[in-house]
Amino acid sequence: MRSRLPIIAAAACLLVATCVEESAADAPRRVARMDFGKTPDGTAVEIYTLTNGKVTAKVMTYGAILVDLVVPDRDGKPGDVVLGFDTLQGYLTANPYFGATVGRVANRVGGAKFSLDGKDYQLAANNGPNSLHGGIKGFDKVVWKAKEMTGPDGPAVQFTHRSPDGDEGYPGNLDVRVTYTVTAANELKIDYAATTDKATPVVLTNHSYFNLAGPASGSILDEEIAIKAANYTPGDEEMIPTGSIAPVKGTPLDFTTPTKIGKRFDQLKAEPIGYDHNFVLDADAKLPNVAATVFDPKTGRVIELLTTEPAVQFYTGNFLDGTVKGKGGVAYAKNQALCLEAQHFPDSVHHANFPSTILRPGQTYRQTTIYRFSAR
Numbered sequence: 001m002r003s004r005l006p007i008i009a010a011a012a013c014l015l016v017a018t019c020v021e022e023s024a025a026d027a028p029r030r031v032a033r034m035d036f037g038k039t040p041d042g043t044a045v046e047i048y049t050l051t052n053g054k055v056t057a058k059v060m061t062y063g064a065i066l067v068d069l070v071v072p073d074r075d076g077k078p079g080d081v082v083l084g085f086d087t088l089q090g091y092l093t094a095n096p097y098f099g100a101t102v103g104r105v106a107n108r109v110g111g112a113k114f115s116l117d118g119k120d121y122q123l124a125a126n127n128g129p130n131s132l133h134g135g136i137k138g139f140d141k142v143v144w145k146a147k148e149m150t151g152p153d154g155p156a157v158q159f160t161h162r163s164p165d166g167d168e169g170y171p172g173n174l175d176v177r178v179t180y181t182v183t184a185a186n187e188l189k190i191d192y193a194a195t196t197d198k199a200t201p202v203v204l205t206n207h208s209y210f211n212l213a214g215p216a217s218g219s220i221l222d223e224e225i226a227i228k229a230a231n232y233t234p235g236d237e238e239m240i241p242t243g244s245i246a247p248v249k250g251t252p253l254d255f256t257t258p259t260k261i262g263k264r265f266d267q268l269k270a271e272p273i274g275y276d277h278n279f280v281l282d283a284d285a286k287l288p289n290v291a292a293t294v295f296d297p298k299t300g301r302v303i304e305l306l307t308t309e310p311a312v313q314f315y316t317g318n319f320l321d322g323t324v325k326g327k328g329g330v331a332y333a334k335n336q337a338l339c340l341e342a343q344h345f346p347d348s349v350h351h352a353n354f355p356s357t358i359l360r361p362g363q364t365y366r367q368t369t370i371y372r373f374s375a376r
């Protein structure tokens with residue numbers, strides 16, 4: 001009788017999706033939970049490890065932050081590809097959004113104010129006169145609730161958070177869900193959902209800083225990127241869009257064919273120099289198609305970005321200046337990582353010609369972004 005138990009268990013596993021976390025004792029656990037310290041007000045923070053055996057992600061309840069992401073290189077050697085800190089303390093003190101879930105509205109809202117349905121709203125200004133990434137205490141700085149959600153796509157954790165009416169100046173109670181899944185196709189899939197009881201803008205994204213050669217391995221300027229975007233939204237000196245949608249052709253923003261990130265740096269007018277631009281994804285660049293591809297010639301690692309969103313902010317870590325010391329005590333220098341923040345256009349509340357970012361009661365905001373890993 002005993003010898004038949006594993007067969008019965010395996011058969012049950014085919015039927016019960018959650019079994020991947022509780023499979024036979026010799027198989028690795030696919031979702032593991034650990035304590036990761038406490039916030040200054042005593043709230044416990046948990047960290048979850050999701051793995052498919054090749055790709056391993058660590059995500060924590062503070063900020064629904066992606067802490068580590070280990071993927072194989074061309075020789076099959078695993079290595080972490082995201083900047084961050086070894087302890088919760090690092091994230092609590094000086095985190096420039098490493099791995100963070102950003103909201104209620106990612107990117108900039110000009111003048112930190114907007115009007116909606118005839119009412120004026122004043123937001124928390126945290127970027128000169130503007131509001132950036134949700135304000136002073138955005139979704140990256142709150143402790144989320146977590147639930148293991150492992151299902152047919154693979155090991156998963158769902159984070160939930162209620163942003164109260166008036167949070168950082170935004171109207172309505174907003175219930176937000178963010179689910180991280182490590183899929184069998186070596187993807188980190190991030191699904192977002194939100195509902196509200198008053199009309200409010202909502203733009204959620206993930207702000208991971210990738211370096212495909214490893215977070216301690218210097219600049220990303222020799223990595224190559226392709227972005228399926230024929231257009232971008234030009235901005236002013238404060239990176240607030242002018243409202244125009246301009247072609248990338250003939251500019252250093254043309255990544256329609258794979259190009260070394262640093263190749264045209266000297267043509268950029270930004271200060272500090274680097275990319276920090278909103279690319280308007282082509283109509284055929286939405287999920288299930290690939291929107292952007294990054295390749296690291298040193299390790300052969302590749303990221304493909306797939307998203308439901310109309311745009312991606314491509315940012316080359318221009319504001320890193322060596323003052324933030326991350327994993328292993330490494331001082332993160334300018335251009336030591338890149339971000340591919342899939343989102344709506346910045347400052348959409350002030351531009352009727354941009355796709356709307358307003359969520360109304362009865363509607364559900366949804367977005368899915370996938371970072372898919374391979375090596376060549």
Ligand code: GLA
Binds near residue numbers: 096107132276319341
């Ligand atoms: C985004 C912005 C940048 C910067 C970083 C965080 O990428 O576009 O300007 O604020 O976040 O430092």
